[in-house]
Amino acid sequence: MNSIGWFEIPVQDMDRAVKFYEAVFGQKLQLSEMDNFQMAMFPWEEAGAGASGALVKGEGYIPSHQGTVVYFNCAEGLQQELDRVEPNGGQVLIAKMSIGEYGFVAHFEDTEGNRVALHSME
Secondary structure, eight states, rough: OOOOHHHHEEOOOOOHHHHHHHHHOOOOOOOEEEEEEEEHHHHHHSSSSOEEEEEEEEETTOOSSOOOEEEEOOOOHHHHHHHHHHGTTTTEEEEEOGGGOEEEEEEEETTTTTTEEEOOOO
């Protein structure tokens, strides 16, 4: 069993954030509303490894560089996704770097001001 089951990334402007994440990852997010919260859910496969999550706009959800960092898996190497960050309004904070036998990571700031990261084995 994986320890993490779900993550939420706070946003201020849902349209802007959805455009950014769809452009960076090349995947469509599913829009939803629950109570007073707007959500955009990342694709998820029940039999797949890892957790899924959503962008969330609502009271108490404040974008930040502080706290937990979400790492997105990039199966074919992370450079392709990292190259899409700045043209779509984000900022690269840490360029692709080796973490030895555990692969590679990179950090970026999304359009909302969150620190987010990428991981790949290549």
